[in-house]
Amino acid sequence: MKIACLQLDIAFGNPAENKRRVQRELEQICDQQLDVIVLPELWTTGYDLPNLQTIADEDGKDTKSFISELAQLYNVNIVAGSVAKKTKTSITNTMYVANRTGDIVGEYSKLHLFRLMDEHLYLQSGDETGFFTLDGTLCAGVICYDIRFPEWIRAHTVQGANVLFVVAEWPLPRLSHWRTLLQARAIENQCYVVACNRAGTDPNNVFAGHSLIIDPWGNIVNEAGETPCSLIGEIDLAKVSEVRSQIPIFQDRRLAAYTKAEKIF
Numbered sequence: 001m002k003i004a005c006l007q008l009d010i011a012f013g014n015p016a017e018n019k020r021r022v023q024r025e026l027e028q029i030c031d032q033q034l035d036v037i038v039l040p041e042l043w044t045t046g047y048d049l050p051n052l053q054t055i056a057d058e059d060g061k062d063t064k065s066f067i068s069e070l071a072q073l074y075n076v077n078i079v080a081g082s083v084a085k086k087t088k089t090s091i092t093n094t095m096y097v098a099n100r101t102g103d104i105v106g107e108y109s110k111l112h113l114f115r116l117m118d119e120h121l122y123l124q125s126g127d128e129t130g131f132f133t134l135d136g137t138l139c140a141g142v143i144c145y146d147i148r149f150p151e152w153i154r155a156h157t158v159q160g161a162n163v164l165f166v167v168a169e170w171p172l173p174r175l176s177h178w179r180t181l182l183q184a185r186a187i188e189n190q191c192y193v194v195a196c197n198r199a200g201t202d203p204n205n206v207f208a209g210h211s212l213i214i215d216p217w218g219n220i221v222n223e224a225g226e227t228p229c230s231l232i233g234e235i236d237l238a239k240v241s242e243v244r245s246q247i248p249i250f251q252d253r254r255l256a257a258y259t260k261a262e263k264i265f
């Protein structure tokens with residue numbers, strides 16, 4: 001599976017410009033026989049939270065048709081980061097996934113809202129799981145702060161997810177957390193982690209870049225720097241079962257004991 005993480009600098013509050021940036025980047029890399037394209041978190045608007053009522057995507061309609069057309073045009077799967085999705089009752093931070101034929105095969109709204117960046121004041125938390133299937137491989141998608149909740153990711157790998165896609169707007173001051181948490185999620189779940197962060201700045205933050213592809217042993221296979229780029233790498237899905245049979249953590253779990261411990265106090 002050949003993957004490109006589009007580590008974009010996002011134009012603040014400007015969906016039209018951000019769509020142009022994605023189109024331009026795909027034109028540049030489309031000759032590389034890619035299987036999956038990954039975009040960052042909130043790639044249409046950035047963290048322009050006070051203006052989401054006007055710039056969020058109504059029911060995700062524009063985003064879904066935009067990625068569906070690109071997926072068909074380039075015959076590629078698209079894990080479309082996330083966008084602000086507006087309904088009559090709420091705004092969520094929502095990931096859409098399109099397969100090569102343009103079908104929307106995944107929708108997941110960020111479960112854990114990040115108070116430090118005021119998400120809880122403007123957004124609602126989602127209630128979907130992050131599962132989707134790409135070219136026959138069961139995958140999971142989570143959004144930024146979600147990676148601090150290993151139990152949420154475990155709930156997906158325990159069901160057989162082989163690749164964890166992480167989309168983010170992760171700030172530079174916590175770059176060491178980003179790298180360490182992603183490596184830990186790969187090691188403890190014995191899965192590939194494909195993590196696409198944004199680059200650049202907005203009025204409140206400098207972002208870390210450093211998109212990463214990490215194998216099920218925890219080795220970093222590819223890593224971007226801080227500036228905008230497309231990080232391209234290949235993953236070998238056979239490695240997931242190799243590592244899982246070498247150290248069979250999924251067989252060795254003791255769920256009854258964990259549940260008991262959680263109820264003691």
Ligand SMILES: O=C(O)CCC(=O)C(=O)O
Pocket residue numbers: 114117143144145146148169170171174177
């Ligand atoms: O957990 C962190 O340090 C960063 C999280 C974040 O930036 C986000 O969820 O948008």
